[in-house]
Amino acid sequence: DAxxxxxxxxxxxxxxxxxxxxxxxxxxxxxxxxxxxxxxLGLRLIYYSFDVKDINKGEISDGYSVSRQAQAKFSLSLESxxxxxxxxxxxATSDGLGRGSNQPQHFGDGTRLSIL
Amino acid sequence: xxxxxxNSPSLSVQEGRISILNCDYTNSMFDYxxxxxxxxxxxPTFLISISSIKDKNEDGRFTVFLNKSAKHLSLxxxxxxxxxxxxxxxxxxxxxxxxxxxxGSGTQLTVLP
Numbered sequence: 001d002a003x004x005x006x007x008x009x010x011x012x013x014x015x016x017x018x019x020x021x022x023x024x025x026x027x028x029x030x031x032x033x034x035x036x037x038x039x040x041l042g043l044r045l046i047y048y049s050f051d052v053k054d055i056n057k058g059e060i061s062d063g064y065s066v067s068r069q070a071q072a073k074f075s076l077s078l079e080s081x082x083x084x085x086x087x088x089x090x091x092a093t094s095d096g097l098g099r100g101s102n103q104p105q106h107f108g109d110g111t112r113l114s115i116l
Numbered sequence: 117x118x119x120x121x122x123n124s125p126s127l128s129v130q131e132g133r134i135s136i137l138n139c140d141y142t143n144s145m146f147d148y149x150x151x152x153x154x155x156x157x158x159x160p161t162f163l164i165s166i167s168s169i170k171d172k173n174e175d176g177r178f179t180v181f182l183n184k185s186a187k188h189l190s191l192x193x194x195x196x197x198x199x200x201x202x203x204x205x206x207x208x209x210x211x212x213x214x215x216x217x218x219x220g221s222g223t224q225l226t227v228l229p
Contacts, residue, residue, distance in 0.1 A: 004159070042120070042205055042207075042218075042220050042221045042222060043207075043217075102165070103215075104150055104162040107161070110157075
């Protein structure tokens with residue numbers, strides 16, 4: 001089983017719909033992240049969470065919200081989807097070991113989201 | 117304003133030869149750098165990292181070099197294998213940014229048999 005699991009893997013929906021992408025992890029990491037990837041661009045950070053009560057906006061948080069339901073679960077919501085939110089979305093986790101520590105992030109396999 | 121740039125979208129190399137992937141950055145506060153490899157339909161996989169206190173880090177066939185004065189890092193793969201064909205992303209973080217990663221746009225490496 002994957003350490004970082006994203007559901008669904010693919011989703012097609014219409015403009016204006018509410019969508020939730022889910023992420024769960026078995027790595028025991030306290031930090032979780034949501035990124036989006038667009039063609040020809042690198043991954044851009046949407047939101048990140050250092051623990052259940054610590055949620056922070058990333059570079060491109062407008063139009064998105066998140067919920068950290070437990071240490072192992074971090075969901076991303078699009079309240080009213082628009083076509084330019086069509087992208088590949090990745091969840092990642094890392095071990096905290098202190099706020100400024102150097103630890104690599106470990107990624108799920110992504111959710112391909114298409115908004116018509 | 118891209119703070120991490122990978123100027124080569126693609127690179128082709130013959131099996132057994134060296135692959136050199138390059139990355140430039142503009143933010144002098146970055147002090148930790150990583151390389152990730154990504155296969156189609158999978159998430160990025162961590163490959164190797166380097167702290168700014170070093171100029172080289174080696175792990176098997178993979179070596180990362182950091183030139184702080186030039187704000188440049190490179191990933192060397194020797195020898196290259198067909199299974200290395202993937203998109204490679206460099207990423208950087210700064211200690212004052214809660215370790216948020218800033219990614220480059222990626223380089224598609226193709227290793228020809």
